Amino acid sequence: MTAEMTGADILIQALNDLGVEVVFGYPGGAVLPIYDALFKQNRIRHILVRHEAGAVHAAEGYARSTGKPGVVLVTSGPGATNAVTGIADALLDSIPLVVLTGQVGTPLIGSDAFQECDTVGITRHCTKHNYLVKDPAQLGDVIHEAFHIATSGRPGPVVVDLPKDVQVASALYRKPSVQALPHKGYRPQVKADPALIEEAVAMIAAAERPILYTGGGVINSGPLASQVLRELARVTGAPVTSTLMGLGAFPASSGQWLGMLGMHGTYEANMAMNKADLIVCLGARFDDRVTGRLDAFAPHSKKIHVDIDRSSINKIVRADIGIVGDVGRAMEDMVKIWKAGQHQARNLAPWFEQIDGWRARKSLKFPASTKEIMPQLAIRKLWEATHALKPIITTEVGQHQMWAAQHFDFEGPNKWLTSGGLGTMGYGLPAAIGAQLGNPNALVIDIAGEASIQMNIQELGTATQYRLPVKVFILNNEYMGMVRQWQDLTYAGRYSQSYSDALPDFVKLAEAYGWKGVLIEKPEELEAGIAAMLEHDGPVIVDCRVAKLANCFPMIPSGAAHTDMILEADEVVGEMDDEAKALV
């Protein structure tokens, strides 16, 4: 008979059994037993962050770049509440995380004890599922189920709240099988209905103006799904666009690639969505940033929607065929049926001619300047200098994020880590740290803004401690640029609180943390500055001073249709009506 173990040891044993290599965390009173158990072992590596928010984003970066679940360990009360933003971020972007939170001992729960908060209550709606474990005998099963739930179906964050007495008390632990897990009702549908796949393939074969609209689901399905997407695009000949979350699933160098769609997507991607006769949505969810004005969204098309989450189908846009299942496997089935049925794609040349007409608008063009560094140029130069190295790019949130999405071309999945759904400023630096830990030999660059980077700037110390050579490339325009841009468009240029005043000297800040600092002030310094960043075998901050008032185009303004894009040359300063203001 196996001997009893403490709850803390059961946790460590379960994590080992689940193949966990890295835990991002921060100790505190309510997790001391777990930290002691961690101290006595050497299989799981603990990364000490500087703030719990950083721990969760680092775990997200680790998860997105490796495909493995990210694991977080924080204490009760403020430890848990500080983790909430990252948990909500992971829910909206479907990132597999298991967040272990300490809790006061079970007799103290509900007594307003020191560092007590209702963690399961607070995180109930920003997790895929959460648990409060009151019995150490159930701890092993709960940990195994937490990982199963986080990583299967539509991935997401799972919180396990662990009272301190449960960590200390003893119980038996036995590794459970998936079938033996407590929630029998949880059986996500992975295999799509073959009849619907047949129908979908027939529709694609019959379409004159088809478009594949792909999303983060393709990345989440695993690297194989990106390969199958390429094959599906090859056999059908259809053009491909992607959401922010799906970038990299399809190679930007392909002739069928239209670029990103949506609010800051390319003119050709949005026009093709508007004029298509068939939209094949693959692991995307018709987010409001993608659709623009709903009643004018893709009015002439039939829609096929493939999603592993049934609730995504018909949530925003009605699908003519809704297919529930893993998008990678569904695409595999589509390709098989396409080939078996000897389907021939229709002549899509007229469709691509039309697309070429939209491409000729060159919607990503930006004005040249010899005096100022155009932020788009900075991204392009960064891409030129690094793309051969297949870097992992993380971002913060704002203009720099959209410019990176537009001007940094990706050829493969798991290389683009950005906070899409929640739009969390401060995501990029910790995510880069997590990605670097999961990919020790990769070049990892956080493309940042001077405002966002300050939201988790404390994590510079984490990179220093673990000798992680991450690069932070700040497009410094001294504004919360996207806020300022919206104030131009919507509020007649009244820049309410959007100026980044009292900025630190980023080069000195870098040096204070043991990083290298590089300052780039003029266009002619760009290449040398980037080279200096790449040459340094350690973490680097680049403070790249860019044009202060550049706006991110193209853009579909609030409440507008895909056909009403604003391009670079258009006049933008003005005031919008209340309906448009209310549309965010």
Added chain:
Amino acid sequence: MHIKQEATERHTLSVTVDNESGILARIAGLFSARGYNIDSLTVADVTEDEKISRITIVTTGTPQVIEQVVAQLDRMVPVHKVTDLTALAPHVERELALVKVVGTGDHRIEALRLAEVYRARVVDATISSFIFEVTGGTEKIDKFLELMREVGLIEVARTGVAAIGRGKEAL
């Protein structure tokens, strides 16, 4: 600017769930988080081993919202099965109300007579009050309460709707 309103329908849903702590907060929270309506919600364990609870929810929304409510409930980890009884087939809906009526003389006699018409039982009586127990569909109970208000109603407790599909098939 005005917020737009769309036409809504009333649907009765049956949801079977793992009988675990926090499940009701999870279900109710989903409704508030996503802006759905709960007209009535009842819950009790219904299996021999007390491991499964059955929740009956009456909700109103546009057809699209109702479809979302079902899908959102269905993807929750402790949820086994969601059935839209209104959409599925004919079904029986019942709720129970306890109604306290105070009065003497004509009001008291009228209250008793109306209770008989509605097949309400007297479960408690004093010289000046009755408590009636009445079961039926929501509309019947609403109507009964409307009448009792005329004859001295001072307090009501209602259970909310329990519902089950007609015929020999089980969910």
